[in-house]
Amino acid sequence: MTTSTQKIIYTITDEAPALATHSLLPIIRSFAAAAGIEVDTSDISVAARVLAAFPERLSEEQRVPDALAELGELTQSPDANIIKLPNISASVPQLRAAIAELQSQGYDVPEYVEDPKTDEDKENKARYSKILGSAVNPVLREGNSDRRAPAAVKAFVRKYPHSMGAWSKASQSHADYMKGGDFFSSEQSITMPEAGAVRIEFVGKDGSVEVRKELALQKGEVLDSMFMSANKLRDFFEGTLNDCKATGVMWSLHVKATMMKISHPIVFGHAVTVYYKDLFDKWGETFDQIGVNPNNGLSSVYDKIKQLPESQQEEILQDIHDCYAERPEMAMVDSVKGITNLHVPSDVIVDASMPAMIRNSGQMWGRDGKQKDTKAVMPESTYARIYQEVINFCKTNGAFDPTTMGTIPNVGLMAQKAEEYGSHDKTFEMTADGTMRVVDAASGDVLMQHDVEEGDIWRACQTKDAPIRDWVKLAVTRARNSDTPAIFWLDPERAHDMQLKAKVEEYLIDHDLAGLDIRIMGYNNAIRESMERAIRGQDTISVTGNVLRDYLTDLFPIMELGTSAKMLSIVPLMAGGGMYETGAGGSAPKHVQQLVEENHLRWDSLGEFLALAASLEDMGMKYDNPSARLLGQALDKATGHILENNKSPSRKVGELDNRGSHFYLAMYWAQELASQSDNPALADVFKPLAEQMAANEQKIVDELNAVQGAPVDIGGYYHADPAKASVAMRPSATLNGLLDSLSV
Numbered sequence: 001m002t003t004s005t006q007k008i009i010y011t012i013t014d015e016a017p018a019l020a021t022h023s024l025l026p027i028i029r030s031f032a033a034a035a036g037i038e039v040d041t042s043d044i045s046v047a048a049r050v051l052a053a054f055p056e057r058l059s060e061e062q063r064v065p066d067a068l069a070e071l072g073e074l075t076q077s078p079d080a081n082i083i084k085l086p087n088i089s090a091s092v093p094q095l096r097a098a099i100a101e102l103q104s105q106g107y108d109v110p111e112y113v114e115d116p117k118t119d120e121d122k123e124n125k126a127r128y129s130k131i132l133g134s135a136v137n138p139v140l141r142e143g144n145s146d147r148r149a150p151a152a153v154k155a156f157v158r159k160y161p162h163s164m165g166a167w168s169k170a171s172q173s174h175a176d177y178m179k180g181g182d183f184f185s186s187e188q189s190i191t192m193p194e195a196g197a198v199r200i201e202f203v204g205k206d207g208s209v210e211v212r213k214e215l216a217l218q219k220g221e222v223l224d225s226m227f228m229s230a231n232k233l234r235d236f237f238e239g240t241l242n243d244c245k246a247t248g249v250m251w252s253l254h255v256k257a258t259m260m261k262i263s264h265p266i267v268f269g270h271a272v273t274v275y276y277k278d279l280f281d282k283w284g285e286t287f288d289q290i291g292v293n294p295n296n297g298l299s300s301v302y303d304k305i306k307q308l309p310e311s312q313q314e315e316i317l318q319d320i321h322d323c324y325a326e327r328p329e330m331a332m333v334d335s336v337k338g339i340t341n342l343h344v345p346s347d348v349i350v351d352a353s354m355p356a357m358i359r360n361s362g363q364m365w366g367r368d369g370k371q372k373d374t375k376a377v378m379p380e381s382t383y384a385r386i387y388q389e390v391i392n393f394c395k396t397n398g399a400f401d402p403t404t405m406g407t408i409p410n411v412g413l414m415a416q417k418a419e420e421y422g423s424h425d426k427t428f429e430m431t432a433d434g435t436m437r438v439v440d441a442a443s444g445d446v447l448m449q450h451d452v453e454e455g456d457i458w459r460a461c462q463t464k465d466a467p468i469r470d471w472v473k474l475a476v477t478r479a480r481n482s483d484t485p486a487i488f489w490l491d492p493e494r495a496h497d498m499q500l501k502a503k504v505e506e507y508l509i510d511h512d513l514a515g516l517d518i519r520i521m522g523y524n525n526a527i528r529e530s531m532e533r534a535i536r537g538q539d540t541i542s543v544t545g546n547v548l549r550d551y552l553t554d555l556f557p558i559m560e561l562g563t564s565a566k567m568l569s570i571v572p573l574m575a576g577g578g579m580y581e582t583g584a585g586g587s588a589p590k591h592v593q594q595l596v597e598e599n600h601l602r603w604d605s606l607g608e609f610l611a612l613a614a615s616l617e618d619m620g621m622k623y624d625n626p627s628a629r630l631l632g633q634a635l636d637k638a639t640g641h642i643l644e645n646n647k648s649p650s651r652k653v654g655e656l657d658n659r660g661s662h663f664y665l666a667m668y669w670a671q672e673l674a675s676q677s678d679n680p681a682l683a684d685v686f687k688p689l690a691e692q693m694a695a696n697e698q699k700i701v702d703e704l705n706a707v708q709g710a711p712v713d714i715g716g717y718y719h720a721d722p723a724k725a726s727v728a729m730r731p732s733a734t735l736n737g738l739l740d741s742l743s744v
């Protein structure tokens, strides 16, 4: 029996996954309908979020609901069943591009004014600030994270391994990080003995006190504070550049300006003004006048100087050029188009960029398009150290071998904006020298304090107790279910981790640990132990905080599977519902470029297939709906056939792409449903479809592949025309007709 509550919400997001959805969703809907399950959508794309923020400026037809707020509310319901695809976490240049596109389509959304003077501009900026950066995931992640490579995917990779760049013992590549003056060095942490409130205050040199934020804290909540010295950061950058210049190693910066949306753009901005120091020394005043913001990358210079006379523009371009002669070679994002590592803050995102470099023999691409040894600059030493461990390991042992290596799944503390990824509203760039302090509101006691200087970045992070308990439980459950050792990565050098360690030790006692191997280790030891075991074919669960969750669920999947898109990524919501994230990576902007240029979409929807199967099975169990369970089990088998028969998308135009892989999924899924005997009625529904698909296999594949090789118009990048995108993504009339026949 199905009821109206048995509904799956499938998110509409951005870029490649959004395009793939035009092809996959009609298939999912047709199949789910046969089992009485409704699949609704929720548009949380950056364009939809911009439109939802300005209803008063739009006509009735142009308005869209605040889907993200609605979905956020749904996470509090035990009935929630959400399939969450990756979405753009927009940097300022990306947000501006989305706004410009919407304006060109006739939507009267306002400009994003970075330095607003009028009340209206200020109000608009406040609305846009809720859209900038990683603004979706933190709202929806009301549970902790369980990411792993399913056994079928591991088995496939062992048979058909991806390429891995060889490592040389002579490689000069390394990670470089601050040895003092960073967040790691200054971290302080407390646990609230009772519920209470604190004030975050700045005390000026003259003794004046300015309250920056008031926070209500729960009993058992962990509160951290820390700062990064701007002067030491700049000295560090200068040192890394001089070192590269002296040794001939290429320089690159790896930060997470999207998720750390306040602190990392500032760090990125310092890198820009240090690398292009001569340029900013000479033109600083002019740049201030025309509104250049280095936190948005060198693209901001290119963009803003358009207002200047042409002769001045040329002089500036020449000065930029001169910086390249002065400074060491910098890693390129696109050497053909001349786009460097410092162009925009969202092109090189550490979770994906470091594993890509490590997989590629520790090298990145230079100005001449050639691969080179690279210094990966990651100022925050807290987490950068793990990459140096991986690099050391690869230099000693060679590249990881996907055909023999074990797996390193992750259980991550993530719920309720845990740790640094929830720190944005408590991050401040100092405007004067003084002291930042956290004061108990009731007693007036100073709980934590730091002496800071103008320009320093100070931040506080919260981690609530209930998510920590849930995380410990999830780790024990995963260790038990997969019979695998689990390591809690808690660093003895970190104040925050020591607060967590006390809790972990206490909460572990609540569980039956008989026969389980659960350890607590510092980061360096934890990663070394996990890698040592992995190259011996042994599996180890990493149980980590939020940032390591993010980093490790790209790092190890990229070594093990070639991409984190092949991960199963589940968020058991604390209120009882389920969110099924797809893969562990992002929205693959380069894939859109390829589709538009040659009508080939190389996006692999494997993550979506895995997520949907888990969602259907959960629905089946929760509502005692055998049809849903059957659909889920059949889908998992179909996904297995996709892998065994190598029907995943190819990277090359003219070959099977995303759309073709969806066809095969539908065919295998229908065949599995048709051949099962548990539910004869369902088998009868799918038999004709399975037969027709098999009979028309070649015709459908030909129709799908025939459109490739020429550019295609989808009517927009951030806000594509749904009709055009649907036509582009569903080019087989035969397949469309067969799916329609199922729904009638």
Ligand SMILES: NC(=O)C1=CN([C@@H]2O[C@H](COP(=O)(O)OP(=O)(O)OC[C@H]3O[C@@H](n4cnc5c(N)ncnc54)[C@H](OP(=O)(O)O)[C@@H]3O)[C@@H](O)[C@H]2O)C=CC1
Residues within 6 Å of the ligand: 085, 086, 087, 088, 089, 090, 137, 258, 346, 347, 348, 349, 352, 353, 563, 564, 565, 583, 584, 585, 586, 587, 588, 589, 590, 591, 602, 603, 604, 605, 607
């Ligand atoms: N959960 C979320 O919502 C997340 C969102 N993001 C957002 O995604 C955007 C891009 O981030 P970026 O760091 O470049 O990382 P991506 O994961 O999008 O891209 C890195 C590369 O991984 C490969 N890849 C990723 N997913 C797939 C897939 N399903 N099929 C095939 N290949 C895949 C592609 O390699 P190739 O090009 O070689 O084919 C891609 O270029 C940003 O806007 C970021 O904010 C990032 C991470 C998570």
Ligand SMILES: O=C(O)CCC(=O)C(=O)O
Residues within 6 Å of the ligand: 089, 133, 134, 135, 137, 138, 258, 259, 351, 549, 550, 553, 584, 585
């Ligand atoms: O929300 C984002 O910006 C990125 C999320 C991410 O990278 C992850 O969860 O792995």
Ligand SMILES: [Mg+2]
Residues within 6 Å of the ligand: 351, 352, 550, 551, 554, 584, 585
């Ligand atoms: Mg990530």
